[in-house]
Amino acid sequence: xxxxxxxxxVRPGEVEVREIDYPKxxxxxxxxxxxxxxxxxxxxxxxxxxxxxxxxxTAPEGLILGHEITGLVIEAGRDVEFIxxxxxxxxxxxxxxxxxxxxxEGKTGICLNVNPARPGAAYGYVDMGGWVGGQAEYxxxxxxxxxxxxxxxxxxxMEKIRDLTLLSDIFPTGFHGAVTAGVGPGTIVYVAGAxxxxxxxxxxxxxxxxxxxxxxDMIPERLEQARSFxxxxxxxxxETPLDEAIAQIVGVPEVDCAVDCVGFEARGHGADAGxxxxxxxxxxxxxxxxxxxxxxxxxxxxxxxxxxxxxxAKIGSLSIRLxxxxxxxHSFHTGQCPVMKYHRQLMNAILYDKVQIAKAVNVQIISxxxxxxxxxxxxxxxxxxxxxDPHGMIPN
Numbered sequence: 001x002x003x004x005x006x007x008x009x010v011r012p013g014e015v016e017v018r019e020i021d022y023p024k025x026x027x028x029x030x031x032x033x034x035x036x037x038x039x040x041x042x043x044x045x046x047x048x049x050x051x052x053x054x055x056x057x058t059a060p061e062g063l064i065l066g067h068e069i070t071g072l073v074i075e076a077g078r079d080v081e082f083i084x085x086x087x088x089x090x091x092x093x094x095x096x097x098x099x100x101x102x103x104x105e106g107k108t109g110i111c112l113n114v115n116p117a118r119p120g121a122a123y124g125y126v127d128m129g130g131w132v133g134g135q136a137e138y139x140x141x142x143x144x145x146x147x148x149x150x151x152x153x154x155x156x157x158m159e160k161i162r163d164l165t166l167l168s169d170i171f172p173t174g175f176h177g178a179v180t181a182g183v184g185p186g187t188i189v190y191v192a193g194a195x196x197x198x199x200x201x202x203x204x205x206x207x208x209x210x211x212x213x214x215x216x217d218m219i220p221e222r223l224e225q226a227r228s229f230x231x232x233x234x235x236x237x238x239e240t241p242l243d244e245a246i247a248q249i250v251g252v253p254e255v256d257c258a259v260d261c262v263g264f265e266a267r268g269h270g271a272d273a274g275x276x277x278x279x280x281x282x283x284x285x286x287x288x289x290x291x292x293x294x295x296x297x298x299x300x301x302x303x304x305x306x307x308x309x310x311x312x313a314k315i316g317s318l319s320i321r322l323x324x325x326x327x328x329x330h331s332f333h334t335g336q337c338p339v340m341k342y343h344r345q346l347m348n349a350i351l352y353d354k355v356q357i358a359k360a361v362n363v364q365i366i367s368x369x370x371x372x373x374x375x376x377x378x379x380x381x382x383x384x385x386x387x388x389d390p391h392g393m394i395p396n
Contacts, residue, residue, distance in 0.1 A: 005390075006064040006136030007371050012055025015375050017368055020064060023132065023140035025077045033079040036144040038071030041088065041158075041393050042165040042365075043134045045374055045386040047195050047263075048300055052126055053375055056265065056307045059126040066135030066388075067093035067123040068168040070161070073144075080144045088157050089148040090347070091141055092339035093169040095121040095131060098146030109336035114142075120336060127304070135371060137390045149343050156351065161394055162358035162365070163350045165387050166200065171346050171357050173298050173337040174200030174261070178208055180333035181257040181296035185209035188250055190258040190288060192281045194222035194233075196361045196385040197298060198261035202231050203360040205259075207349065212250055216242065218273055221383035229360050237273045243288050256293055258285035263299030264308075264316070276309050279318040286325045294331040301334070361385040365394055 006020045025032045043066050052059040069091040076085055083089065095115075096108035102119065103111050110119035115129035124133015132139060141147060149167065151157035157164055174197050183189050183205045191202050194217035205213045206229070215226040216234040223233040234245045243253035260281045268277040269284065285295050301316055308314040325332065349355045364384045366374050374386040387394075 002138065004136055004138045005368060006133065007066060007368070009052055009059050009063045009065055010061060013053065015053055015065065015372055017371065020132075020136065023138050025075065025140065027142065031077070032140065032142055033077040034144060035077050035140055035142040036073050036080060036083060036148070037075040038069065038089070038091070038139050038141060039074045040069060040071045040134060040137055040139060040390050042070045042161060043136070043388045043390065044068035044165060044168070044170065045135070045371065045378055045388065046169060047197060047378075048125065050375070050379055051265065051300060051302070054307070054379070056305050057126045057302060058304050058306065063124065063126065064133040064136060065124045066133035067125055068165070068170065069123065069134035069139060069141075070165045070168060071139065076144065083144045083148050083150060087150045088154040089150050090164060090167040090343060091123075091134070092147055092149070092343060093122050094336060094339050095123065095129065095142065096147060096340070097143055103146075106341055107338055108340050109338040135368075135388055137368070147340075149347065151347070158393075158395065160350055162363045162387065163356070164347065166357050166361065166363075166385070167343045167347055169337070169339065170196050170200045170361065170385065171204070172339045172342040173197055174202075175204040175207075175342050175346060176337035177201045177259040177261060177296035177298035178204040179296070180294065181259045182294040182331075183208045183210050183257055186211045187256040188212045189214070190246065190255045190285065191215045191261055192259065192285060193217060193261035193299065194219065194226045194383075195261065199226060199361045200357060201259050201261050201298070202226055203229060203355060203357055206230065207355050214246060214249055214255065218267065219381040219383070222381065225362055225383040236269045239270045242269060242284050246288055254288050254290045256290060257295065258289045258293070259296040260285055260299040264301045264305060264313070278309065278313050279320050282318070283321050283324075286321060286328065286330060289328070289330060291328040293328070294333070295325075297332060297334045298337060363387050365389050367392070
């Protein structure tokens with residue numbers, strides 16, 4: 001029997017690599033004939049993982065982390081018809097049955113059947129169904145025919161694996177934020193946050209034809225990374241109000257649309273940059289988005305935050321100026337990205353050299369054992385997207 005190792009959440013601020021069970025084609029006590037077992041080629045550290053590791057969720061000790069998975073099929077259940085052993089595949093972080101009302105409507109981020117607690121499930125994430133995460137050597141994926149995206153040529157895919165590994169979450173999530181904000185040819189867009197999702201969103205805005213992409217953040221290295229592929233940037237530590245900073249770039253104090261790629265651990269701007277203010281981004285994007293504009297919100301917001309700054313925020317209740325958004329007829333789009341809505345098209349954009357997403361988010365390959373340090377570096381604000389290569393399969 002093959003051994004397996006995975007990255008486990010231990011306690012706030014601490015993860016470790018543990019020996020874990022080798023996956024089985026099973027769901028509890030019954031067989032999972034619609035599933036496959038993957039030998040993981042690449043699995044990424046996500047900003048969403050950091051929320052758990054910081055102790056900002058109710059994640060239990062021992063949770064195996066990781067929902068961004070690319071792998072090689074090494075075993076397939078009896079009922080898997082179209083995915084074959086030997087296929088190299090991308091795994092959407094949403095686990096979806098393909099059978100429920102929401103899945104049939106393309107809303108795979110809120111499948112009704114794969115999480116007994118609430119709609120929507122994901123690998124290795126708190127309150128998302130208890131599925132074992134993919135920051136490991138091997139993992140089981142259910143409903144394989146529906147969920148998996150097979151790369152048409154494995155050799156070609158391995159040459160572009162640094163880009164293709166981002167199809168499981170970060171690239172579609174950034175793209176989803178841009179699409180739901182209404183980014184299109186000639187638009188001026190503000191992206192809040194220059195972490196990996198913010199950078200992926202900014203690159204997506206360029207792909208969608210935006211005229212100007214402005215990225216705001218507080219970490220100089222991340223702003224420099226955004227500038228490296230043609231973004232304008234705003235250092236939110238400075239005292240200049242956001243609308244004035246935008247006017248200095250485009251001549252008017254507003255944008256056509258905005259995307260919140262920060263989420264519930266947001267900090268204030270200017271003099272408040274060192275203080276957590278969870279509604280800051282939502283309020284600021286309403287302020288600078290033109291009347292009739294749209295706001296995409298792929299940034300994560302939770303219903304349980306034990307480390308929140310006040311009692312209201314602990315249950316996801318924030319002081320949002322909804323009246324401002326209502327008065328300006330803003331459209332808001334929240335929730336997890338339905339990865340399957342976008343991943344095939346984005347795969348083609350990568351394979352046909354229309355986008356260099358790994359370069360935009362600054363992918364760095366690390367080993368499974370290096371993941372512990374990777375979490376520390378990411379939490380320190382590194383302008384990198386850490387991709388774990390458990391088996392040493394990614395070419396230099």
